[in-house]
């Protein structure tokens with residue numbers, strides 16, 4: 117269980133919040149490249165880290181991510197005209213380039229050249245640098261002096277044909293997703309019937325190891341035949357997870373959602389063929405994470421021994437927030453530290469976890485592909 121204050125610290129990611137400021141030190145996925153496929157195509161709305169923004173591709177193909185509010189009289193830039201290397205507000209014609217510079221003020225023809233230059237310099241719109249990797253537009257929303265190199269996430273570096281990019285809107289706070297992704301115990305229950313049989317052995321060994329990219333969660337199952345079955349998942353700062361199981365392709369909005377109770381089949385559930393009566397690992401995760409409310413109240417929990425990994429993850433995140441606030445280095449600033457994969461292996465009981473894990477998760481990503 118966490119205090120209300122700790123829960124707020126970990127879950128809120130808007131501007132000025134501790135977690136929001138920490139996450140803004142990393143490149144954040146903002147949209148698919150295909151959403152702004154061609155130069156001068158229609159802009160799209162993007163809500164990112166509690167900020168309402170507008171994304172567009174200019175005449176030169178450069179990507180801009182700017183505040184949705186026009187700095188003149190706060191009209192929405194979403195309705196703007198994307199033309200001649202900039203997005204023009206349709207209310208009074210102010211135009212902004214991808215860097216947020218105001219490049220035209222056609223509504224004050226009476227202003228002198230000097231006055232216009234002054235106006236242009238004052239009318240900057242908030243803009244975040246973007247780049248495209250792995251068919252995704254990424255934004256950096258942190259202090260310019262801290263902007264890191266783009267992390268070498270494996271899926272962004274493989275050839276396009278080897279990649280499937282998708283997304284799924286989940287109506288709950290990010291930490292519920294993260295905790296659900298690293299919760300070792302739920303596989304034996306929530307996913308029973310869908311997960312592999314040996315996942316029914318309840319996890320009894322938990323390891324959470326901080327690393328230069330984030331942390332590693334190791335969960336050990338003991339089938340009682342000598343070796344421990346380790347399942348090792350990596351968390352790359354600030355929130356990436358690499359699954360060691362096959363991922364289920366989703367859509368933006370799931371057919372099975374909270375408004376239809378995820379199409380739960382009580383007969384299936386009662387029969388034992390499926391522990392939940394819900395179809396698909398992704399649906400099961402989403403259902404249970406959304407069921408905890410928009411932001412789970414972690415001060416109302418009663419944690420058990422099986423939550424050991426979750427407790428360690430929270431402590432680690434709180435510690436990282438403290439380190440960040442104190443100006444100490446944070447993990448994940450070296451692009452090559454992201455060259456890791458989740459993995460599974462068997463190891464003798466009592467073998468040192470950290471050393472074996474470290475050897476197993478590090479990979480050498482072969483080719484950098486655009």
Ligand code: FES
Pocket residue numbers: 186187188189190191205206207208209210
């Ligand atoms: S509100 Fe955008 S130009 Fe006036």
Ligand SMILES: [Fe+2]
Pocket residue numbers: 296297302307397401
């Ligand atoms: Fe799950």
